[in-house]
Amino acid sequence: IHMGHVRNYSIGDVIARFLKMRGKNVLHPMGWDAFGLPAENAAIQRGIHPSEWTRKNIANMRVQLKRLGLSYDWTREVATCSPEYYRWNQWVFLKFFEKGLAYRKLSNVNWCPECATVLANEQVENGVCWRCDSIVESKELEQWFFRITDYAEELLEWTHKLPGWPEKVLIMQRNWLGKSVGAEVIFNIVDSIETIKIFTTRPDTLYGVTFMSLAPEHPLVEKIASPGRLKEVREFVARIKAVDKRKREEAEKEGVFTGAFCVNPLTGDKVPVYVANFVLMEYGTGAVMAVPAHDKRDFEFAKKYSIPIRVVINPIEKALNPDDMKEAYIEDGVMAGSSEWNGMKNTDAFPKIVELLEKKGFGKRTVNWRLRDWGISRQRYWGCPIPIIYCDCCGITPVPYEQLPVVLPEDVLITGKGTSPLADASFANVECPKCRKPARRETDTMDTFVDSSWYFLRYVTPHETSKPFGKDEVSRWMPVDRYIGGIEHAVLHLLYSRFFTKAMRDIGLLSIDEPFKNLLTQGMVCKAFMKCPEHGYLSEEEVNGEKCGECGKEVTIGAVEKMSKSKKNTVDPDGIILRYGADTTRLFSLFAAPPERDLDWNIDGVEGSYRFLGRVWRLVNENLDFIKDVKPCGGDPGLTGFLKDVRRMTHSTIKKVTGDIETRFHFNTAISSIMELVNRLYQWEGGMNTDLEKRVFRESIEAVVLLLSPFAPHMTEELWESLGNKSRLYETPWPGFDPEAVLTDEVTLIVQVNGKVRSKVSMPAGSGKDEVEAMVLKDEKTMEWTGGKGVKKFIYVPDKLVNIVV
């Protein structure tokens, strides 16, 4: 495990332990998302079988997690690579297939040559593979897809109904879904039976179309190019296709005239058809109507090739002159040069023009999404087999439910190169379940994101053998009340899981709409990296003082960044646990920053958390003789002075810590207020002689131990026992605060004159404005600033502050 895990699971464990002490029935499970490329690659590299590699890692990580004292219910442990689990993956796949939610199609897919597999759109970042950074290629393959686009509208709608999610994640999902409302428009081609279909979000600019542009990959390019221009067009297309996709974005806009013209359906104007490098085949229809006056890219292109610019929308204040325009006018405005629509606001003309197109049969209102269907086929070994059989007679045939699971065979040659390893295995040859003739199994495996899209449901009934999960139990527990994870899941796992939940609901497996009610995205654990000019990145062990341990050269300290093995700025949790203990490790990971913020790893800070726990340990043990056999003070009307003050602080700390954990998850401030209470107890005044003194001290000590227990469960359990308590600490109710004890009789009022703090006065709590005014105006220090000047205004914030305006 790495420090990010420690932080993530510490957060979860504090919440789980806290809620358990608050009397809740808490389901706090752990499992292993164990299939996948990284595991397969690592195993190949080490020359061992992925299943062995995975088993060893799970065993190792389980030990590490137990060492941290995480309160998981290990009886519910699941691993996605076990047949008992993935059997239900296959079951769900078949249900999706029955409903038409899983389908097979030939398509251009993202292909990573290094990983030798297809990637989902979500797994391509900036044109490179999210795992190995190779440039992703486009390949035409038969693939299985999940129809996530069927749920695009609902997925979008619910981003507005998840108040327990961070706004940032919801916005990222909305962007990813990418809804665009516009119109599809058909342009006839002159002297051809072919037509060009385009998508536009600006049908209001239709009268300003002065050319048409097609993507280089567009199938019409070959068909409509005039014989005289075909050679040049082909050369251009070949040249653009050769440019890798990342570079295309930065490239200057360019294109080539096809020799063909198309007809504007509303104006009848003939406009030239170009092939252009900036048109994407993947979005919309791969063809764009070009309106240079009102689109940035079209403007640039038109300027370059001297194509006319027609203004059809003017800003309210003035009419645009195409010859003077320096850039496209993309704002709203007033229609011009658009026959009957002239003078109208463009936003009003928008629907009317779409209506006209519909009437004439040249188009319709449409919604376009950025979201594509989810390609789930992977040409790799270490994954869940897709339960499908291909038969020459019967075609695509699902494996019958009673034959599940389709077990992933172990005796397979795994090279990580070429085609699916399963294709060569005896695994592939099978009898068709329908006609009994020889047939072939699907040899691709599923994307691992399928495995993790519903695992949380499995925790509810992890040993169920007749169905993926018990429906009643799921309705009782789900949705997940607290989900904690990194922001990197914002558009992958978190979107897929939402889709799965909705799809499973529609199949009748579930009755919830969303999987996760509240989401906490925790920040990354970061550390400064170190670099030697000669030997590159160095780990802490490789640095000697500030010099490279190898060559003795001065080491440069780099920026504080996410811990990563490649930058060698990682910290091994095991080492920290060994040296400082699990409680310190947990405490520091929560104390240094609030959970959603990035955490700077700092060993001095760890030292501080360790010292604090030592302080608590000594505070209890050194006073044990005094308080061992007394009962905690439960509210005594006779309390005065210091004792009363300690009790007040104890109860306000209980109040504060409870609130911080329960509503804000700000564990850093919760811990700091426990520290304040401990500091106060170290300043104990008087003695430990009377029964009352002992009882007040005991009450405070018990509060400290209880409040600290979710953070540092091991040490506090020991202390709890030392105090003579019979209950196990983790089963002891969370302390409540006494509202009476929290009240103060005297408050210190801040006195401001003209907004500046000039004095402080002590007043009985709950004093009225008149008494306060009378008192404050007599205060000596205040009079130095108000003396002789007339009081214009007297502001009183009860029990807090007054501001005198003179």
Added chain:
RNA sequence: GCCGGAGUGGUGAAACUGGCAGACGCGCGGGACUCAAAAUCCCGUGGGAGCAAUCCCGUGGGGGUUCGACCCCCCCCUCCGGCACCA
């Protein structure tokens, strides 16, 4: 380019609803204990002026609203994250 988020001491960070800016921790300075060290305990610690009481300045920069702004509004700068020839 578009959409988010952030900017506070030497440092990690507090300030929850517009009300004492810097809680708590680290570091640093001083003291106690000790033959000595470590550990521990106590005191101090935003900047400037002053013997001091005290005063002035201070939350990226500039303006505004307000009795009062780290917090709300407008403009700008910097950093981080996401998306991106999205038609």
